Amino acid sequence: MSEVLVVGAGPTGLATGCLLRAAGVDVRVVDRRPELSGPEDSVLLWSATLGALGEIGVGPPVQLAGRAVHAARYVDRGRVLARVPLQGEHPHLQPVVLGRATLQRLLCERLAQLGVRVEWDTEALQIGTSGHGVSLVLDRRGHRAEAGAAYVVGCDGADSTVRGAAGVGWEDVGAAGDGDSAYAEIEARTRLDASTAHVFRSGGGVVMLLPTAAGTWSVVGYARDLQWGPRPGTAQLQALLDSCGAAGLVRARRVVSFVPGDGSRGVAATYRAGRLLLAGAAAHAHPSRGGEGLNLGLQDAHNLAWKLALVVRGAARDRLLDSYDAERRPVARAALRDTAAEERRVLAGESRMARWVRGSVPAQLRRDGELEHRLARAAVADADYTGSPLTTGSRLAGADHVPGRPFRVAPGVDAAAAVRGDGAITLVLVAGRDGPAATLPVLHAVADRHAPRVRALAVPGAPGTGARPAAGYVLGVRPDGHIGYRGPASDRGSLEAWLRDGVGLLPGRG
Numbered sequence: 001m002s003e004v005l006v007v008g009a010g011p012t013g014l015a016t017g018c019l020l021r022a023a024g025v026d027v028r029v030v031d032r033r034p035e036l037s038g039p040e041d042s043v044l045l046w047s048a049t050l051g052a053l054g055e056i057g058v059g060p061p062v063q064l065a066g067r068a069v070h071a072a073r074y075v076d077r078g079r080v081l082a083r084v085p086l087q088g089e090h091p092h093l094q095p096v097v098l099g100r101a102t103l104q105r106l107l108c109e110r111l112a113q114l115g116v117r118v119e120w121d122t123e124a125l126q127i128g129t130s131g132h133g134v135s136l137v138l139d140r141r142g143h144r145a146e147a148g149a150a151y152v153v154g155c156d157g158a159d160s161t162v163r164g165a166a167g168v169g170w171e172d173v174g175a176a177g178d179g180d181s182a183y184a185e186i187e188a189r190t191r192l193d194a195s196t197a198h199v200f201r202s203g204g205g206v207v208m209l210l211p212t213a214a215g216t217w218s219v220v221g222y223a224r225d226l227q228w229g230p231r232p233g234t235a236q237l238q239a240l241l242d243s244c245g246a247a248g249l250v251r252a253r254r255v256v257s258f259v260p261g262d263g264s265r266g267v268a269a270t271y272r273a274g275r276l277l278l279a280g281a282a283a284h285a286h287p288s289r290g291g292e293g294l295n296l297g298l299q300d301a302h303n304l305a306w307k308l309a310l311v312v313r314g315a316a317r318d319r320l321l322d323s324y325d326a327e328r329r330p331v332a333r334a335a336l337r338d339t340a341a342e343e344r345r346v347l348a349g350e351s352r353m354a355r356w357v358r359g360s361v362p363a364q365l366r367r368d369g370e371l372e373h374r375l376a377r378a379a380v381a382d383a384d385y386t387g388s389p390l391t392t393g394s395r396l397a398g399a400d401h402v403p404g405r406p407f408r409v410a411p412g413v414d415a416a417a418a419v420r421g422d423g424a425i426t427l428v429l430v431a432g433r434d435g436p437a438a439t440l441p442v443l444h445a446v447a448d449r450h451a452p453r454v455r456a457l458a459v460p461g462a463p464g465t466g467a468r469p470a471a472g473y474v475l476g477v478r479p480d481g482h483i484g485y486r487g488p489a490s491d492r493g494s495l496e497a498w499l500r501d502g503v504g505l506l507p508g509r510g
């Protein structure tokens with residue numbers, strides 16, 4: 001019996017396997033496909049996703065294989081609304097466009113380096129749970145065998161067997177969309193800047209053009225009056241581009257691949273049913289136009305793996321896993337609602353972006369570049385867990401180190417100092433003007449009670465300025481880089497309560 005069995009070796013399952021294994025968990029990954037295969041559709045990986053991939057250990061090869069996207073340009077009825085620089089927190093977090101098949105190959109290789117081989121041609125058929133674990137029937141090329149695991153993570157895509165076994169249905173989040181979006185990869189003649197994502201919209205539709213690593217363009221969008229056949233040709237793609245306002249700027253020469261929108265969208269009613277957990281496309285379905293499914297799936301894995309590692313090793317109470325649902329489901333719901341609302345506005349002839357830029361944003365803001373800054377932050381933003389039951393501490397608006405948000409120490413530096421991919425929580429002392437000497441030993445004493453699951457370190461001052469606050473404070477940085485706790489450096493009791501009652505750590509275990 002393994003500690004965790006991951007069903008599905010798509011991007012989400014592979015990432016989950018890597019993160020669990022790196023945290024010391026005995027994990028199996030099975031997939032019904034005969035081998036690693038699949039289309040090389042291009043996906044845009046956001047910086048939060050790249051942070052997770054970096055932690056997994058595939059950051060540099062992902063950047064090497066992908067094409068960096070430095071800006072997003074929005075053109076509304078022929079008028080450039082904004083050109084938004086897309087900068088990650090760090091050069092290695094620069095958003096990139098990468099083929100899905102390449103990403104899966106890199107993750108698969110990393111998993112093998114960590115000592116886990118994907119079991120291909122192995123389908124999970126029956127799944128049953130008891131108080132002690134999960135039993136499965138696995139079919140390997142017609143041979144059926146029983147298997148057991150303490151927990152099963154269903155990363156088995158839209159028609160998830162695990163979700164079915166858990167009896168979990170789809171929740172209506174009011175995200176029904178009207179647009180028939182489609183994805184295509186095309187060879188094109190264009191002078192558009194090939195380091196930028198270009199969004200064109202008009203009353204007729206909206207299209208995003210992404211430069212791919214192969215030198216082609218990926219086209220995601222829809223037009224109000226366009227019906228897609230099973231294999232549209234260049235003329236139809238050109239009609240899409242033209243009706244969205246890219247006429248004369250992009251000339252489609254060949255359609256390399258085409259995937260029609262299937263209209264699927266929804267969120268599982270829960271991401272956890274006892275020992276069964278759902279992640280990625282098994283938990284949420286997005287229209288491909290949103291460009292979100294894969295990013296959110298990898299971030300699900302990042303959120304879930306450290307919690308599951310602590311629980312299976314006996315270092316934390318099982319209820320820590322409830323926070324996975326509490327934190328990740330709202331993110332998928334919000335993404336779906338945003339996409340649907342945007343679609344409706346576009347079809348009604350008015351996009352949120354257009355309205356905002358034309359109407360409500362003062363000219364001053366636009367001149368000063370603040371608009372670009374805000375849009376860029378929205379485009380690469382990390383999930384925000386400020387409302388999570390795992391988050392404790394003062395939520396001072398505009399303050400540094402906000403509980404629920406990612407931990408940053410200075411511009412250009414990410415959470416690498418605190419997050420090392422080993423599943424440990426880091427207690428960070430942000431030294432006050434009185435210096436760290438008095439408090440750091442206390443922090444070490446707290447960490448030692450939970451070693452090696454908790455460690456302590458000190459950093460100088462606030463992010464951005466490095467200035468020391470009047471009073472020092474302590475942060476509890478989760479293994480996924482989010483701040484779970486913030487409190488006064490002198491308040492040892494609250495910190496211990498967060499570890500014990502919030503996270504549910506069991507001292508001296510695991």
Ligand SMILES: Cc1cc2nc3c(=O)[nH]c(=O)nc-3n(C[C@H](O)[C@H](O)[C@H](O)COP(=O)(O)OP(=O)(O)OC[C@H]3O[C@@H](n4cnc5c(N)ncnc54)[C@H](O)[C@@H]3O)c2cc1C
Pocket residue numbers: 007008009010011012013030031032033041042043044100122123124125155156157158159160161183259279280281282288290291292293294295296297
């Ligand atoms: C054309 C296109 C463009 C896209 N563009 C973007 C984009 O720009 N940005 C973005 O974020 N997302 C994008 N997406 C969405 C993204 O690709 C998916 O969200 C992502 O592939 C989901 O990954 P996953 O690992 O959760 O599931 P999947 O990739 O669906 O993998 C599920 C795996 O589970 C296996 N499996 C299923 N059932 C079983 C079983 N019973 N036993 C064993 N194995 C099983 C399957 O064989 C499969 O390998 C795009 C999708 C498409 C189609």
